[in-house]
Amino acid sequence: MMETLFSYGPQGWGDELLAGLGVTLQLAAATLPLGLLLGFFVAALSLSRRPGLRAMGWGYTTVMRGMPEILTLFIVYNGLGLGLNRLLDAFAPQLGAVDFPPFAAGVIALALVFAAFAAEVLRGAFQSVPEGQVLAGLAIGMTGRQVFWRIKLPQLWRFALPGMGNLWLNLLKDTALVSVIALDDLMRATKVAVGVTKQPFTFYLAACLIYWALCLGSELVLARLEARANRGLRRV
Amino acid sequence: MSLIESLSANLPKLLDGLETTLLLTGLGAALAAVFSPGLALIRLGGPTPAKVLLRIYISFMRGTPLLAQLFLVFYGSGQFRAELTALGLWSFFRDPFNCAVLVFVLNSCAYQTEILRGGLQAVPPGEIEAARAIGMTRAQVLARVTFPHAYRIAWPALGNEVILLMKASALASIVTVFDLMGRTRQIFSRSFEFSVYFEAAALYLLITVVFVFLWRQIERRLTRPMRRTQGN
Numbered sequence: 001m002m003e004t005l006f007s008y009g010p011q012g013w014g015d016e017l018l019a020g021l022g023v024t025l026q027l028a029a030a031t032l033p034l035g036l037l038l039g040f041f042v043a044a045l046s047l048s049r050r051p052g053l054r055a056m057g058w059g060y061t062t063v064m065r066g067m068p069e070i071l072t073l074f075i076v077y078n079g080l081g082l083g084l085n086r087l088l089d090a091f092a093p094q095l096g097a098v099d100f101p102p103f104a105a106g107v108i109a110l111a112l113v114f115a116a117f118a119a120e121v122l123r124g125a126f127q128s129v130p131e132g133q134v135l136a137g138l139a140i141g142m143t144g145r146q147v148f149w150r151i152k153l154p155q156l157w158r159f160a161l162p163g164m165g166n167l168w169l170n171l172l173k174d175t176a177l178v179s180v181i182a183l184d185d186l187m188r189a190t191k192v193a194v195g196v197t198k199q200p201f202t203f204y205l206a207a208c209l210i211y212w213a214l215c216l217g218s219e220l221v222l223a224r225l226e227a228r229a230n231r232g233l234r235r236v
Numbered sequence: 237m238s239l240i241e242s243l244s245a246n247l248p249k250l251l252d253g254l255e256t257t258l259l260l261t262g263l264g265a266a267l268a269a270v271f272s273p274g275l276a277l278i279r280l281g282g283p284t285p286a287k288v289l290l291r292i293y294i295s296f297m298r299g300t301p302l303l304a305q306l307f308l309v310f311y312g313s314g315q316f317r318a319e320l321t322a323l324g325l326w327s328f329f330r331d332p333f334n335c336a337v338l339v340f341v342l343n344s345c346a347y348q349t350e351i352l353r354g355g356l357q358a359v360p361p362g363e364i365e366a367a368r369a370i371g372m373t374r375a376q377v378l379a380r381v382t383f384p385h386a387y388r389i390a391w392p393a394l395g396n397e398v399i400l401l402m403k404a405s406a407l408a409s410i411v412t413v414f415d416l417m418g419r420t421r422q423i424f425s426r427s428f429e430f431s432v433y434f435e436a437a438a439l440y441l442l443i444t445v446v447f448v449f450l451w452r453q454i455e456r457r458l459t460r461p462m463r464r465t466q467g468n
Binding site: 062063066067068069070071074075078079082169173174175176177179180187190191194198199200201202204205207208211212215216 | 295296298299300301302303304305307308311312313314315316399403404405406407409410417420421424428430433434436437440441444445
C-alpha cells in the first residue's frame with residue numbers, strides 16, 4: 001500500500017513529490033542571494049549617518065517585519081500582475097490578460113521579507129565588532145574605508161551566521177506559502193496527490209517529514225559553518 | 237474611488253476579520269501559555285523518555301511549515317472521519333476555526349516552551365539556593381522565585397512569539413477562516429480593488445504597534461520590584 005503510494009511512475013506519487021521538492025529548493029536557492037543583496041542595502045540605509053536614509057531603513061524593516069508573509073506575497077503577486085496587464089494593455093493589447101509568473105512573484109516576495117529580517121541581523125553583526133578593534137585600526141592610520149574592508153567586513157560572517165541560519169530555516173518553511181499562488185512546489189504537489197488518492201493525512205505527513213528533513217539537514221550544515229567561522233577564536 | 241471612500245466601504249468587513257484574527261491569536265497564545273510552564277520544566281528536568289518525546293515534538297513544530305501543519309490537521313483529519321465520528325470529535329475537526337486554533341496552540345506551545353526554558357536556565361542559581369536555605373518547599377521555590385524571575389527574563393521573547401503568531405494566523409484564511417486576511421482576499425476577489433491590501437497591511441501594523449506598547453507596559457509592571465531595589 002505505502003510502497004505503491006510513494007513509488008515512482010504513473011501509479012505512485014514519489015516522482016511528483018520529488019519534482020515539487022525540486023521547485024521548493026530552487027525557490028529558496030533563488031531567494032537567498034537576492035534577499036541577502038537587498039538586506040545589505042537596507043542594513044546600509046539603517047546604519048547611514050543621514051537621518052533621512054536611516055528613517056527609510058527603519059520604515060522598511062518595520063513594515064516588512066510587521067506584515068504577514070502571505071499578505072506580502074499577495075500584494076506582490078497581484079500587484080505585479082495588475083501592473084503587467086496595465087502595461088500590456090497600453091503597448092500590446094492583442095496579447096490579452098496574462099498572469100505574472102508565480103515563480104518570479106514568489107522569489108520577489110520572499111526576498112523582500114528575507115531582506116527586512118536580514119538587514120536587522122546584519123546591522124546587529126556590524127555593531128558587534130568591538131569598538132577597540134576599530135579604534136586600533138584608526139590608531140595605526142587606517143582610513144574609515146580601510147577599517148570597514150579589513151576589520152569590520154571580515155568578521156561580519158561570524159557575527160551574522162547564527163541569525164542568518166535561522167532566517168534560512170524560516171525561508172525554507174515560508175516557501176510553502178507560494179503553493180497558494182499556483183506554483184507547483186512540494187506543498188502543491190502534495191495537494192494534487194491528496195486530491196487523487198483521498199489520503200490527506202498520509203500525504204501531508206509525508207510533506208511535513210520532507211520539510212523536517214530539510215530543516216534538520218540545514219541545521220547540521222549550519223552548525224559546521226558556525227564551528228568553522230569561529231575557528232580562529234580564543235576560547236575562554 | 238478615493239482611498240477614504242474605499243476604506244470606509246471596506247472597514248466594517250475588515251474589522252470583523254480583525255476580530256477573528258485577534259481571537260485566533262489570543263486563544264492560540266493563551267492556551268499555549270497554559271501548557272508551556274509545565275513542559276519547560278519537563279524539558280529541563282523530566283524523565284528521559286519524556287524529555288526525548290518533547291524534543292522531538294518541539295523540533296517537528298519548528299522544522300515544518302505552519303501551513304503544512306494546518307493542512308495536516310484540517311484536511312488530514314478527514315482520513316480518520318469514521319474514527320473521529322465514533323469518538324464524537326468529528327464536529328470539532330470539521331470546523332476550520334477549531335483546527336486553526338488547535339494548530340496555533342500546538343505550534344506556539346513549542347516555541348513558548350523553548351523560550352521559557354531559556355528563561356528558567358537564566359535564573360541565577362544563588363536565588364534558588366537562597367530560597368531553599370530559608371526553608372521553602374520545591375513548589376514554593378518554583379512559584380515564588382524561579383518562575384517569576386524566568387517570566388521577567390523571557391517576557392520580551394514571549395512578546396515576539398505572540399507577534400509572530402499573530403502574523404502566522406493569516407494562514408487560517410487559506411483553510412477558509414474569515415480572519416483579517418480572509419476578508420481582505422474576499423474583498424479583492426470581488427472588486428479587484430488593490431488598495432484593500434494596503435488597508436489590511438495598515439491594520440496588521442496597527443495591531444503590532446498597540447500590542448508592543450501594551451506588552452512593554454506589562455513588562456514595566458513585572459520588573460517594578462527589581463527597579464525599586466536598584467534605587468530607581
